[in-house]
Amino acid sequence: VNRERPTSVRRAVVTLADVAAHVGVSPRTVSRVVNDQGGCSDETRLRILAAIDELGYRPNLMARSLLNNRSDTIGLVGRELADPFFTELADGVQRAARRIGRTMFFATTDEGPARQREILTSLQGHGVDGVIVFSIPGSEADLLHMAEFGLPLVLVNTNQPLEGPNIATIQADLHDGAVRAVQHLVERGRKRIAFATDRMTTVHQTAPRRQAGYRKALANAGIRYDERLVAHAANTVEGGRECVRRLMALPKPPDAIFAYNDLMAIGALQELRRLGAEVPDDVALVGFDDIAICTAVVPRLTSVRIDRNLLGERAVALLQDLLEHPDESRGAESFPVELIVRESS
Amino acid sequence: VNRERPTSVRRAVVTLADVAAHVGVSPRTVSRVVNDQGGCSDETRLRILAAIDELGYRPNLMARSLLNNRSDTIGLVGRELADPFFTELADGVQRAARRIGRTMFFATTDEGPARQREILTSLQGHGVDGVIVFSIPGSEADLLHMAEFGLPLVLVNTNQPLEGPNIATIQADLHDGAVRAVQHLVERGRKRIAFATDRMTTVHQTAPRRQAGYRKALANAGIRYDERLVAHAANTVEGGRECVRRLMALPKPPDAIFAYNDLMAIGALQELRRLGAEVPDDVALVGFDDIAICTAVVPRLTSVRIDRNLLGERAVALLQDLLEHPDESRGAESFPVELIVRESS
DNA sequence: CTGAAAGCGCTTACAG
DNA sequence: CTGAAAGCGCTTACAG
Numbered sequence: 176v177n178r179e180r181p182t183s184v185r186r187a188v189v190t191l192a193d194v195a196a197h198v199g200v201s202p203r204t205v206s207r208v209v210n211d212q213g214g215c216s217d218e219t220r221l222r223i224l225a226a227i228d229e230l231g232y233r234p235n236l237m238a239r240s241l242l243n244n245r246s247d248t249i250g251l252v253g254r255e256l257a258d259p260f261f262t263e264l265a266d267g268v269q270r271a272a273r274r275i276g277r278t279m280f281f282a283t284t285d286e287g288p289a290r291q292r293e294i295l296t297s298l299q300g301h302g303v304d305g306v307i308v309f310s311i312p313g314s315e316a317d318l319l320h321m322a323e324f325g326l327p328l329v330l331v332n333t334n335q336p337l338e339g340p341n342i343a344t345i346q347a348d349l350h351d352g353a354v355r356a357v358q359h360l361v362e363r364g365r366k367r368i369a370f371a372t373d374r375m376t377t378v379h380q381t382a383p384r385r386q387a388g389y390r391k392a393l394a395n396a397g398i399r400y401d402e403r404l405v406a407h408a409a410n411t412v413e414g415g416r417e418c419v420r421r422l423m424a425l426p427k428p429p430d431a432i433f434a435y436n437d438l439m440a441i442g443a444l445q446e447l448r449r450l451g452a453e454v455p456d457d458v459a460l461v462g463f464d465d466i467a468i469c470t471a472v473v474p475r476l477t478s479v480r481i482d483r484n485l486l487g488e489r490a491v492a493l494l495q496d497l498l499e500h501p502d503e504s505r506g507a508e509s510f511p512v513e514l515i516v517r518e519s520s
Numbered sequence: 521v522n523r524e525r526p527t528s529v530r531r532a533v534v535t536l537a538d539v540a541a542h543v544g545v546s547p548r549t550v551s552r553v554v555n556d557q558g559g560c561s562d563e564t565r566l567r568i569l570a571a572i573d574e575l576g577y578r579p580n581l582m583a584r585s586l587l588n589n590r591s592d593t594i595g596l597v598g599r600e601l602a603d604p605f606f607t608e609l610a611d612g613v614q615r616a617a618r619r620i621g622r623t624m625f626f627a628t629t630d631e632g633p634a635r636q637r638e639i640l641t642s643l644q645g646h647g648v649d650g651v652i653v654f655s656i657p658g659s660e661a662d663l664l665h666m667a668e669f670g671l672p673l674v675l676v677n678t679n680q681p682l683e684g685p686n687i688a689t690i691q692a693d694l695h696d697g698a699v700r701a702v703q704h705l706v707e708r709g710r711k712r713i714a715f716a717t718d719r720m721t722t723v724h725q726t727a728p729r730r731q732a733g734y735r736k737a738l739a740n741a742g743i744r745y746d747e748r749l750v751a752h753a754a755n756t757v758e759g760g761r762e763c764v765r766r767l768m769a770l771p772k773p774p775d776a777i778f779a780y781n782d783l784m785a786i787g788a789l790q791e792l793r794r795l796g797a798e799v800p801d802d803v804a805l806v807g808f809d810d811i812a813i814c815t816a817v818v819p820r821l822t823s824v825r826i827d828r829n830l831l832g833e834r835a836v837a838l839l840q841d842l843l844e845h846p847d848e849s850r851g852a853e854s855f856p857v858e859l860i861v862r863e864s865s
Numbered sequence: 866c867t868g869a870a871a872g873c874g875c876t877t878a879c880a881g
Numbered sequence: 882c883t884g885a886a887a888g889c890g891c892t893t894a895c896a897g
Contacts, residue, residue: 186669190890202867216866231669236645237582238890241873248646256610262601269601269628278642281626285615296777297623301593301646322575325533412816438816445818468813470781471757473790500882535874546884551876561882583874586889 189232197226209234221383223333241304249494250298251281252291253309259466260483261309264331267487268307275495277304277514288314292321299326305498307331307490312380318342327501329494331486336507343493345508347486349381352479352512353388353433354395356461359477359514360431361396364471365459368393369404369429371439373419385463389433410435415442428485431520437462437469437478459520474518481512491513525741534577542571554579566700579681585647594839595643596626597636598654604811605828606654606826609676612832613652620840622649637666644671645751649789650843652676657725663687672846674839676831678724681852692831694726697824698733698778699740701806703845704822704859705776706741708804713738714774716763716784727780730808734778755780757769768795775803776865782807782814785821789864804865826857 191209195202200219207215208223215223226232230382240246251268253261265281272279282298284290291311295318298306307326310318312334322328322342330337330344337344370389373382386405393400406421408414415434422429434440435462440462444454452458454474462469465480489510496505536554541836542549544580552560553568560568571577585591596613598606610626617624627643629636636656640663643651650672655663657679667673667687674688675682682689705713713732718727731750738745751766753759760779764787779785785807789799797803799819807814810825834855842850 177679192890198554202891203868203893204866207867210892214866219866233641233645233669235586235647235890236642237585237647239877239892240582240874241580241586241890242892244873246646256601256607257604259602259604262607265601266628266630278639278646279627280646282624283611285611285614296578297581301591301623301625302582304582324578441816445816449818487671498610537874547875548877548884549882552883555876559882564882580874583889584876586874587876589889840882 184424188235189230191232194223194226194230194232197230198222207405220300237302245304246302247277248303249277249279249491250295250303250306251279251309252294252298252306253281253283254311254446255283255285260464260481263483264309264487264490267484268491269487270484271488271491273489275477277491284311285315288317292317295321295326305329305494306392307487307494308333310334327494327497329490329497331490332504335352338504338506340504341497342500343497343505343508345486345490345493345510347481348511348512349384350388350391352463352514354383354392355512355514356433356463356477356479357389357392358395360433360459360461360520361392361398363431363455363459363520365431366398367401367404367427367429368398368433369406369418369422370433370435371406371408371415371422371443372435373410373414373439374407385435404429408439410439412438412445415439415444416446417442417455419443419446423447423452428458431460432458433461433463435463435468437464437476438475440478440519441468441472444476455520461520462512465515469517477517477520478510478515480515488512522686530754533580534575536577536579538697539568539571539575539577542575543567544682570599570719582647590649591647592622593648594622594624595640595648595651596657596721596723597625597639597643597651598626598628599656600628603811605826608828609654609832612829613828613836614832616833616836620836622836629656631657633662637662639673640666650674650839652832653678655679659857672741672839672842672848674835674842676835683851684843686846688842688850690831690835690838690855692826692855693857694729695733697808697826697859698730699737700765700857700859701778701808701824702734702737702824703740704861705778705804705806705865706737706743708776708800708865710776710804711743712746712749712772712774713743713776713778714751714763714767715778715780716751716753716760716767716788717780718755718759718784730780735764749774753784755784757783757787759792760784760789761791764788764795768792768797774802776805777803778806778808780808782809782811782821782823785823786813789817789821800863800865806859806865810860814860814862822862822865823860825860826855826856831855 191202191205195205269279282294284294291314307329310330310333319339328342406418408417454460462476462478465478469476469478536547536550540550553565614624627639627640636659652674655675655678664684673687751763753762799805807821807823810823812820814823
């Protein structure tokens with residue numbers, strides 16, 4: 176073990192040079208063994224491996240990155256871990272990254288664009304080869320700028336598709352998801368299909384995309400759009416309850432409800448039961464996101480599923496492509512969704 | 521911008537030397553400005569800052585770490601992101617780390633001890649100052665070994681408390697949580713208190729700790745332990761349903777159920793309703809973990825809460841202490857839990 | 866099959 | 882207030 180370093184918090188750590196000295200060869204030879212480059216007698220090789228084991232040598236990957244200008248590492252950045260959408264995405268990213276020999280590091284940025292920039296700068300500084308960002312609305316210009324200055328970026332579910340050097344975007348097709356959900360309710364013979372949605376104040380532009388799909392499917396089916404059947408509330412369980420109270424108090428209440436997300440759908444389910452309405456007989460119900468609770472409620476909830484694992488894997492593939500062909504510009508990619516029909520409709 | 525490097529996947533990146541050349545000063549001076557060390561005329565300083573902005577210079581943190589032997593970075597390692605327990609812990613870690621000027625990187629290891637070791641080695645190689653591990657059972661010896669070889673480690677909710685150089689553990693007091701839950705049911709006047717628990721086959725030793733608390737609280741209250749009131753099933757919603765079917769079929773069914781976790785409690789709730797039993801009037805119900813759904817079900821679920829955010833913050837404090845005083849050995853720390861009483865009991 | 870030299874981007878003493 | 886030198890741990894050409 177090497178020199179004293181009293182100011183350091185870390186214990187002195189074994190270096191390649193320590194191993195070389197211990198065996199009595201040059202660092203170059205140890206390096207060759209560590210990197211499996213061959214060109215080394217079996218005898219020296221075994222002695223070196225034994226020394227590595229004995230001393231507990233671990234290569235310093237930062238030193239290596241400094242030379243190679245690559246770390247085989249990618250970053251993943253999202254708002255908050257509490258969001259199940261994000262965690263499943265992350266699991267997909269993790270698996271796909273591993274398959275191509277990359278390690279994923281992961282950081283969250285709860286507080287908006289400034290913090291996001293800070294995290295991305297930190298990741299870049301620590302040498303990640305590229306970053307997948309589950310982006311914060313309002314940070315688009317910033318992200319384009321960072322990509323241009325050398326940090327390859329894949330944006331997942333950003334508001335607008337972005338184009339530029341060193342950047343790619345992929346978005347779940349929320350519009351199509353809403354179309355499918357409403358079309359399914361039409362096929363079930365429903366005529367008065369309500370939409371229980373988020374308050375539109377949010378900066379996340381997902382509600383408008385879903386609502387556009389809702390209107391499109393109604394139009395396709397020749398059903399007139401009726402503003403009274405669109406209820407706005409918080410996108411939570413309580414918000415879902417609130418929407419149902421208002422919708423069921425209408426002179427002509429709905430015979431189906433398409434909810435902005437599953438939490439609202441579950442709130443709607445609870446409130447419908449309380450009001451004595453049967454699901455799906457009196458009111459059919461479709462949620463969005465297909466979170467785990469969908470199969471834990473009675474009746475089990477029909478929902479629009481985004482395969483978040485697959486979305487994560489796709490994002491890794493895009494990033495890899497970006498890293499291999501940095502100079503090609505590429506369009507925004509759309510990610511398909513599917514409708515999972517269960518008992519609530 | 522510097523030299524051509526055709527083999528690199530990364531775009532050529534601006535270095536400190538580039539900035540120095542652009543302004544016409546030595547790298548040393550730029551370094552001083554970047555690190556706010558003073559000792560530089562305001563005029564040069566401003567010119568340097570302008571150049572940094574114009575060229576888009578970002579310090580290479582790996583090079584810096586190589587010199588300092590510290591990165592102000594900590595790692596967090598867990599099984600899978602899908603586990604809400606872990607994500608809330610992570611949010612606490614993230615916030616606490618940030619408060620002391622550290623960046624948290626995060627990695628998952630779904631597949632057991634071998635993979636965990638791989639991830640930890642990678643984190644160490646990338647220069648993290650220490651790691652918080654939400655550990656995998658069976659990896660204890662390995663973790664002790666890694667700590668001894670220079671990677672400071674804090675273990676959260678490990679099976680056994682571990683002691684050794686460079687290592688600390690913290691565990692939620694599951695035993696006390698179970699005692700409180702059952703004591704609460706006793707105070708509510710319940711006499712036949714069942715325990716719906718996990719199959720004990722699991723390597724995670726949490727079920728026995730909860731069961732010991734259950735027995736302890738019964739003994740405290742002078743209630744005889746009755747093996748027939750302990751039902752085992754999968755620790756899922758479906759498992760909870762299964763336990764209730766068996767328990768309510770007993771000659772003398774229970775008047776209260778303490779569940780291994782909230783998922784089982786929610787399954788129990790559904791099945792009790794299906795059987796026509798009122799909660800809490802006929803059967804009182806207490807869960808464990810206090811996951812989000814507890815307040816979304818009707819009646820809202822009483823549960824044992826582990827403040828996972830706080831647990832995460834505590835883990836960071838322990839790690840920081842370990843980094844500042846590497847040579848002190850320390851005991852295992854116990855983390856208190858609380859009972860959140862709601863409508864189900 | 867093995868080694869001496871140079872350098873990745875940066876900072877830490879040391880001089881002026 | 883500013884700079885030249887040395888070195889963190891490693892790898893990449895180049896020699897032998």
